Amino acid sequence: MNYLDFEEPIRLLEEELEKARQIAENTGIDGSATTSELEQKIKNTRKEIYGNLTAWQKVQVSRHPDRPYALHYFNILSDNTFIELHGDRTVKDDKAMVGGFGKLNGEPVMFIGQQKGINAKMRMYRNFGMANPEGYRKALRLMKLAEKFNVPIVCLIDTPGAYPGIEAEERGQGEAIARNIYEMFNITVPIICVIIGEGASGGALGIGVGDKVLMMQYTWYSVISPESCSSILWRSWDFKEKAAEALKLTSEDMLANKLIDGIIPEPEGGAHVNPEEAAQILKQTVTEQLAKLKKIKPEKRIEQRIKKFEAMGVFED
Amino acid sequence: MSWFKRIRSGILTSTEEKKETPEGLWHKCSACKFISRTEEHAEHLFVCQNCGFHDRIGSEEYFSIFFDNNKYKLLNPNIISGDPLQFTDSKKYTDRVKQVIANTGLKDAIETAVGKINGKETVIACMDFDFIGGSMGSVVGEKIARGIDYALKKKTPFIIISKSGGARMMEGAFSLMQMAKTSAKLTQLSKAKLPYISILTNPTTGGVTASYAMLGDLNIAEPNALIGFAGPRVVKETIKRDLPEGFQTSEFVLESGFLDKIVERKKLKEHVSFFLEVMTANTR
Ligand SMILES: [Zn+2]
Numbered sequence: 001m002n003y004l005d006f007e008e009p010i011r012l013l014e015e016e017l018e019k020a021r022q023i024a025e026n027t028g029i030d031g032s033a034t035t036s037e038l039e040q041k042i043k044n045t046r047k048e049i050y051g052n053l054t055a056w057q058k059v060q061v062s063r064h065p066d067r068p069y070a071l072h073y074f075n076i077l078s079d080n081t082f083i084e085l086h087g088d089r090t091v092k093d094d095k096a097m098v099g100g101f102g103k104l105n106g107e108p109v110m111f112i113g114q115q116k117g118i119n120a121k122m123r124m125y126r127n128f129g130m131a132n133p134e135g136y137r138k139a140l141r142l143m144k145l146a147e148k149f150n151v152p153i154v155c156l157i158d159t160p161g162a163y164p165g166i167e168a169e170e171r172g173q174g175e176a177i178a179r180n181i182y183e184m185f186n187i188t189v190p191i192i193c194v195i196i197g198e199g200a201s202g203g204a205l206g207i208g209v210g211d212k213v214l215m216m217q218y219t220w221y222s223v224i225s226p227e228s229c230s231s232i233l234w235r236s237w238d239f240k241e242k243a244a245e246a247l248k249l250t251s252e253d254m255l256a257n258k259l260i261d262g263i264i265p266e267p268e269g270g271a272h273v274n275p276e277e278a279a280q281i282l283k284q285t286v287t288e289q290l291a292k293l294k295k296i297k298p299e300k301r302i303e304q305r306i307k308k309f310e311a312m313g314v315f316e317d
Numbered sequence: 318m319s320w321f322k323r324i325r326s327g328i329l330t331s332t333e334e335k336k337e338t339p340e341g342l343w344h345k346c347s348a349c350k351f352i353s354r355t356e357e358h359a360e361h362l363f364v365c366q367n368c369g370f371h372d373r374i375g376s377e378e379y380f381s382i383f384f385d386n387n388k389y390k391l392l393n394p395n396i397i398s399g400d401p402l403q404f405t406d407s408k409k410y411t412d413r414v415k416q417v418i419a420n421t422g423l424k425d426a427i428e429t430a431v432g433k434i435n436g437k438e439t440v441i442a443c444m445d446f447d448f449i450g451g452s453m454g455s456v457v458g459e460k461i462a463r464g465i466d467y468a469l470k471k472k473t474p475f476i477i478i479s480k481s482g483g484a485r486m487m488e489g490a491f492s493l494m495q496m497a498k499t500s501a502k503l504t505q506l507s508k509a510k511l512p513y514i515s516i517l518t519n520p521t522t523g524g525v526t527a528s529y530a531m532l533g534d535l536n537i538a539e540p541n542a543l544i545g546f547a548g549p550r551v552v553k554e555t556i557k558r559d560l561p562e563g564f565q566t567s568e569f570v571l572e573s574g575f576l577d578k579i580v581e582r583k584k585l586k587e588h589v590s591f592f593l594e595v596m597t598a599n600t601r
Contacts, residue, residue, distance in 0.1 A: 164547030170569075178529070178532050179531070181528060185504045202496060224484070232486065233486060247486075259490050306502075310498055312491065
């Protein structure tokens with residue numbers, strides 16, 4: 001287990017609990033009263049800490065090293081029927097973007113999402129969840145495939161941004177993202193997008209145009225990361241907390257601003273505390289939403305999709 | 318030196334200032350230092366006669382380049398920015414907007430207009446870099462959306478002249494969603510088989526590149542413009558080495574396969590007019 005700085009009280013209690021268990025085991029004395037008291041204490045502490053998170057702390061939770069990533073959810077949502085499909089058919093297979101067919105409650109679904117690595121080596125392999133243009137093009141290829149066979153699409157978004165490298169620019173990162181956004185508006189099958197971690201800017205929106213766009217509770221979605229915003233607008237890296245507040249990037253703020261359609265609750269203390277439960281909650285939500293969307297005619301869905309995004313903006317006329 | 322600067326900013330910023338610029342003064346090319354008379358420089362569409370460097374110009378100048386006899390009607394000229402996030406950094410966003418409006422005479426980072434290009438009625442949306450770096454916020458998205466609605470109603474072609482550092486950070490996710498909003502509207506234009514020409518000028522980066530600037534039926538750029546998704550500084554910090562010569566220039570982007578053509582400013586109208594003609598000849 002890894003702990004964030006503000007999770008220190010939880011870590012200390014967990015440590016205490018572990019010791020109490022060891023003592024009970026070593027001495028054979030019944031320590032159940034002590035351990036259950038500690039367990040209750042941990043639960044309460046978690047509830048208190050997670051009930052009062054700042055925007056910046058929520059950003060930290062969205063990046064928690066133990067937080068589940070897209071493939072974890074694909075497997076549970078599909079009852080382990082998910083089969084990954086590779087490649088954009090042009091350049092290569094982007095490991096930061098994954099996708100494939102699976103069955104959700106027996107019904108076919110195309111799953112697509114950015115994937116972060118679960119350890120140091122895999123983080124490199126997954127390029128920290130930063131897709132190159134071929135990742136976006138693979139995603140679009142899979143969406144078109146799904147559309148052709150009338151299979152709904154579920155996109156799980158978790159990226160610190162599209163990769164800003166030389167080759168990415170050469171192969172048209174801007175065009176790839178633009179093309180996806182554009183094409184997603186006219187995909188005839190239902191699309192559900194869920195921010196499961198970080199929703200950074202165009203890199204997120206590149207698979208983020210959906211009939212329903214939802215955010216898990218402890219995630220963020222904005223035009224820029226708080227760190228980069230701090231460095232540009234405050235000309236220093238030290239104002240990330242302030243920038244996180246100012247950007248109104250939490251799920252509550254995004255819903256209040258009508259830029260998303262709903263929030264998916266997470267287990268007490270965040271998805272990393274109970275990844276299985278987090279996935280079950282997600283599964284239930286996606287199942288319900290898909291059932292509703294399937295009842296709408298494709299032309300109507302597309303019209304509503306366009307209208308929803310067209311209404312976004314605040315100005316004086 | 319300072320009077321060179323003064324003329325330059327006179328040309329590039331507000332109309333008020335421009336009128337006050339005394340005639341007979343001089344322009345110095347920021348690339349090759351070539352000196353020419355200001356009026357002469359303006360006659361050459363603010364392109365250096367010696368080295369061909371394209372000075373950055375605003376919507377007013379582009380409208381005068383494209384529209385016949387400089388005759389056009391502005392669409393929705395009075396839309397101004399709201400403050401969806403009540404955003405404050407070193408100053409309040411609302412104060413910043415007010416100040417930029419006062420300084421530039423512009424209402425936001427884009428102006429939309431309808432007029433004739435060699436007799437063909439066309440809607441042009443042109444960005445203004447002087448307005449908070451040409452950043453894309455709700456006003457930019459809304460004016461493009463309404464410009465497209467106008468084009469759909471009147472069945473005219475649509476042109477966007479991009480010139481932007483990217484998203485308007487002070488509008489957070491509202492700014493991000495303008496990428497989706499404008500792209501959504503472009504799909505409607507496409508379904509109506511109305512041509513959309515994207516003209517990319519210096520600089521076109523970030524969310525503008527990752528939405529409407531790259532979605533033209535034709536993508537045309539002025540020479541030597543900076544065009545990219547990530548800014549060069551970000552790319553350099555990421556890869557931790559120097560960038561290759563000519564990286565993210567129009568020429569680089571054309572060679573990479575993302576531009577149809579690079580066209581000098583003085584030939585823009587002629588080319589655009591030709592393309593509009595061939596793209597609409599058989600669709601009427
Ligand atoms: Zn020159």
